Amino acid sequence: MGWLTDWKRKRVLKKHRMDEHLWNAVAREFDFLRRNQSQKLKDLVLLFLAEKEFAGAHGFAVTDVIRLAIAAQACLPIRELGLDWYRGWRGIVVYPGDFKVRRTATDEDGVVHEWDDELAGEAMPGGPVVLSWDAAAHDAQINVVVHEFAHKLDMLNGEANGVPPLHAGMDRRAWQKAFAEAYEGFCDAVDRGRDTWLDPYAAEHPSEFFAVLSEAFFEQPAETKRRYPEVYDQLRLFYRQEPK
Ligand SMILES: [Zn+2]
Numbered sequence: 001m002g003w004l005t006d007w008k009r010k011r012v013l014k015k016h017r018m019d020e021h022l023w024n025a026v027a028r029e030f031d032f033l034r035r036n037q038s039q040k041l042k043d044l045v046l047l048f049l050a051e052k053e054f055a056g057a058h059g060f061a062v063t064d065v066i067r068l069a070i071a072a073q074a075c076l077p078i079r080e081l082g083l084d085w086y087r088g089w090r091g092i093v094v095y096p097g098d099f100k101v102r103r104t105a106t107d108e109d110g111v112v113h114e115w116d117d118e119l120a121g122e123a124m125p126g127g128p129v130v131l132s133w134d135a136a137a138h139d140a141q142i143n144v145v146v147h148e149f150a151h152k153l154d155m156l157n158g159e160a161n162g163v164p165p166l167h168a169g170m171d172r173r174a175w176q177k178a179f180a181e182a183y184e185g186f187c188d189a190v191d192r193g194r195d196t197w198l199d200p201y202a203a204e205h206p207s208e209f210f211a212v213l214s215e216a217f218f219e220q221p222a223e224t225k226r227r228y229p230e231v232y233d234q235l236r237l238f239y240r241q242e243p244k
Helices: 003-015 020-029 039-051 064-078 133-138 144-157 172-191 200-204 206-219 221-227 229-239
Strands: 053-056 091-095 099-106 112-119 121-123 129-132
Touching: 003 039, 020 064, 039 064, 053 064, 064 091, 064 133, 064 144, 064 206, 121 144, 129 133, 129 144, 133 144, 144 206, 172 200, 172 206, 172 229, 200 206, 206 221, 206 229, 221 229
Parallel strands: 053 091, 091 129
Antiparallel strands: 099 112, 121 129
């Protein structure tokens, strides 16, 4: 990080303190935050709040609790990596509930298809993260915040493909092998219509598999380790955390 950023960040931390009352109110709502209440995380959250910009869609009022709840969850994955891992964009757009986006695609006959997708979150390459507050606050099946911010990490080295920039010393082949094997087995189970532990949405694309496993890694680390030991190991090396 540049000296100017460094200086600005030191100043933010000097001038701002975490509102502990607000923090506790948020931590009460999110189990995995309760387990992760370090000063390091709180400092990172203060920087995140200073550098990112929240906007409510359709006049939705983004309260301090909402800002903090999103910031704390977004910062957990980068607690040991630093805020520069969310570089290159600024905005977080919060919708009150799921939102529609218009999709278009051209098929091989040159016919353009248009349809609406209903989403709980979306991470735009080079642009904002868009979230449904209803899903972030109330959907126990997913962690849409960790999910979308995992996509942001994945996009740091180009199109989201399930492989974020790995650290020096990490073995790219080991990552690809662990994820490819787990992904194949998972897609196979989904194809056969079996009940899966992970959200079947993870079968959509390797980038979705990475995002969904990142949610599981932070929220249910023991079970993730038991079911996907090799993927767990790679995520542990990447996030530089041992949540279990
Ligand atoms: Zn996704």
